[in-house]
Amino acid sequence: MSINHIMKNNLIKDINEVLELYPKLRSYEEADGTHSLIGEIDIFDASEIYHGSFDIRVKSTKDYPYSFPDLYETKGMIAYEEDMHMYKDGRCCVAIMQEEEIRAKKGITLKEFLKEFTIPFFANQLYYKNCNSWANGDYKHGLEGILQYYQELLNEVSVEKVISELNNVLVVNQKGFEKCFCGSGKKYKKCHRNTHLELKKLPKNRVKLDYELIVKFKELLTVK
Amino acid sequence: MEIFSNYTNIIKKALDSNDLLKSTNESYGLGNPQSRYELKMFSAEKNNLSLSIGDLSSVLSKNGVTPILNQQIGHHPDFRHLKGTTNTEKHYILSAFIDIRKSTNLYKRYDEETIYMITNTIQLAAIAVCSAFGGFIQRIQGDGVFVYFGRKGLSEKHATEHAMSALSLFTYFMKTDLKNIFVEKGIEIIHTTIGLDLGFEDKVLWAMAGINQTSEITTYSLHTSLASKMQGYAKANQIIVGQNVKEEAANDLSLYEVVDEKRYIFEIPHKNFHYTQYVFDWLKHLKSLNYVVTSPLGKLSLKSIVPLNFSNENISALREVASVNKPYYEK
Numbered sequence: 212m213s214i215n216h217i218m219k220n221n222l223i224k225d226i227n228e229v230l231e232l233y234p235k236l237r238s239y240e241e242a243d244g245t246h247s248l249i250g251e252i253d254i255f256d257a258s259e260i261y262h263g264s265f266d267i268r269v270k271s272t273k274d275y276p277y278s279f280p281d282l283y284e285t286k287g288m289i290a291y292e293e294d295m296h297m298y299k300d301g302r303c304c305v306a307i308m309q310e311e312e313i314r315a316k317k318g319i320t321l322k323e324f325l326k327e328f329t330i331p332f333f334a335n336q337l338y339y340k341n342c343n344s345w346a347n348g349d350y351k352h353g354l355e356g357i358l359q360y361y362q363e364l365l366n367e368v369s370v371e372k373v374i375s376e377l378n379n380v381l382v383v384n385q386k387g388f389e390k391c392f393c394g395s396g397k398k399y400k401k402c403h404r405n406t407h408l409e410l411k412k413l414p415k416n417r418v419k420l421d422y423e424l425i426v427k428f429k430e431l432l433t434v435k
Numbered sequence: 436m437e438i439f440s441n442y443t444n445i446i447k448k449a450l451d452s453n454d455l456l457k458s459t460n461e462s463y464g465l466g467n468p469q470s471r472y473e474l475k476m477f478s479a480e481k482n483n484l485s486l487s488i489g490d491l492s493s494v495l496s497k498n499g500v501t502p503i504l505n506q507q508i509g510h511h512p513d514f515r516h517l518k519g520t521t522n523t524e525k526h527y528i529l530s531a532f533i534d535i536r537k538s539t540n541l542y543k544r545y546d547e548e549t550i551y552m553i554t555n556t557i558q559l560a561a562i563a564v565c566s567a568f569g570g571f572i573q574r575i576q577g578d579g580v581f582v583y584f585g586r587k588g589l590s591e592k593h594a595t596e597h598a599m600s601a602l603s604l605f606t607y608f609m610k611t612d613l614k615n616i617f618v619e620k621g622i623e624i625i626h627t628t629i630g631l632d633l634g635f636e637d638k639v640l641w642a643m644a645g646i647n648q649t650s651e652i653t654t655y656s657l658h659t660s661l662a663s664k665m666q667g668y669a670k671a672n673q674i675i676v677g678q679n680v681k682e683e684a685a686n687d688l689s690l691y692e693v694v695d696e697k698r699y700i701f702e703i704p705h706k707n708f709h710y711t712q713y714v715f716d717w718l719k720h721l722k723s724l725n726y727v728v729t730s731p732l733g734k735l736s737l738k739s740i741v742p743l744n745f746s747n748e749n750i751s752a753l754r755e756v757a758s759v760n761k762p763y764y765e766k
Binding site: 234235251253254255256257258259260261262264293294296298303304305306307308310327328330331332334335337338341342345346347348349350352353354356 | 719722723725728729730731732734736738739744745748749750752753754755756757758759760761762763764765766
């Protein structure tokens with residue numbers, strides 16, 4: 212049995228489990244051979260209280276389960292605006308690309324996508340509607356959001372230090388017993404290693420690209 | 436389900452207060468009659484018993500349901516003109532037979548009055564939900580109910596959908612709400628069996644049966660007879676439907692499974708006519724309805740109108756789910 216055939220079987224099994232769990236969803240095969248789930252999803256809070264429903268479309272990708280599915284809201288229940296983290300075509304920006312890539316690298320089924328990303332995203336939209344704020348904050352738009360992601364991950368406010376750490380991950384292959392590059396005097400394994408292990412979950416190309424973007428961003432800030 | 440809460444409360448009261456095993460220890464019957472749920476209390480409550488209609492009323496109006504008000508058993512309002520005549524008329528109808536089955540073991544724990552109150556309340560719940568979905572109560576048969584769905588001016592498809600919704604909601608009430616109460620009491624549960632079939636216009640004759648005051652307006656149809664027969668094949672809390680119902684509803688085929696015991700409920704071999712009966716997956720059907728919501732733990736309720744302002748407690752519980760998400764926007 213070919214790998215493609217196994218993947219296809221896994222996808223069908225995944226879809227059947229989703230349809231069992233979310234009976235208001237239906238699946239269909241797209242012209243490009245990927246599969247979509249469409250229908251309604253109900254949002255409950257942690258105490259099993261119903262808060263609302265959304266019409267959605269979840270589109271799997273060709274390299275299922277190793278890339279992140281797309282999620283659309285199809286009824287216009289949320290304004291398709293940047294501030295609502297919605298694209299003009301109804302696509303939902305459920306997470307930052309870096310988080311998506313880390314999760315997809317492990318393999319993400321449609322069932323997992325609905326539980327881990329879809330339901331929390333819409334619960335957050337309902338939370339925003341009630342409280343006018345996001346339950347766990349949100350990322351700034353565009354490049355600033357990418358910088359924010361690394362600042363939070365590395366627990367560093369300083370842009371210079373973020374750049375230095377990314378550079379360290381990309382260029383320097385520091386050993387655990389060596390003194391940490393940050394100048395704390397501690398061994399690397401007792402200082403920045405765990406954070407860097409998190410960073411290493413990202414594809415190296417992604418870190419390299421983000422590093423370059425953040426360097427340019429800093430240059431722009433300096434010019435300003 | 437919340438809409439049945441008035442019925443559930445009565446049954447709970449009867450079970451809690453009138454348990455013969457419990458009262459032996461408390462010398463009930465002679466010493467402690469105050470705590471007993473008496474027939475006269477039931478009578479008073481029964482007259483005002485109704486579904487908690489709040490969320491249901493919008494469901495009904497959105498789905499084009501018009502309940503038949505002021506029903507008189509055996510006198511369907513659309514065919515009342517046949518009364519006192521030998522005239523006949525052909526018109527489609529869905530016939531549903533609902534039977535309430537109880538274990539004889541119930542008599543070890545409860546007296547006849549209590550068992551009457553419980554089964555009567557269940558029967559009233561069936562009548563209420565069927566009536567709410569436009570059903571007409573044709574006959575009460577002991578612990579059973581015979582209901583028609585269908586009206587002049589209402590399509591067969593809509594009437595079929597209404598019948599399926601009503602019977603599915605009722606069976607959910609039996610299978611979950613009541614089951615939980617009975618299991619809590621450690622007694623064998625009461626269950627229902629249902630048969631439903633659709634006869635199209637050319638196969639259903641309406642006419643008056645009997646004479647003068649000893650009469651009713653009824654259907655002469657193979658499919659009314661088959662619905663009753665199908666009910667006999669239903670196991671605990673199952674709904675068996677005829678082939679016509681399946682074809683008219685034209686919904687998800689996975690909702691139907693052929694009855695193993697007897698696939699063809701009726702056959703005319705020389706005409707190559709074989710009529711199939713199916714077990715209807717009413718739970719899956721309910722979950723797929725746009726006015727029903729299923730909680731993560733699998734509890735079903737009618738989709739309620741979401742309040743504009745939630746309590747702080749609700750918001751905190753929503754935050755718990757929402758805080759997993761941190762949205763972004765890529766420019």
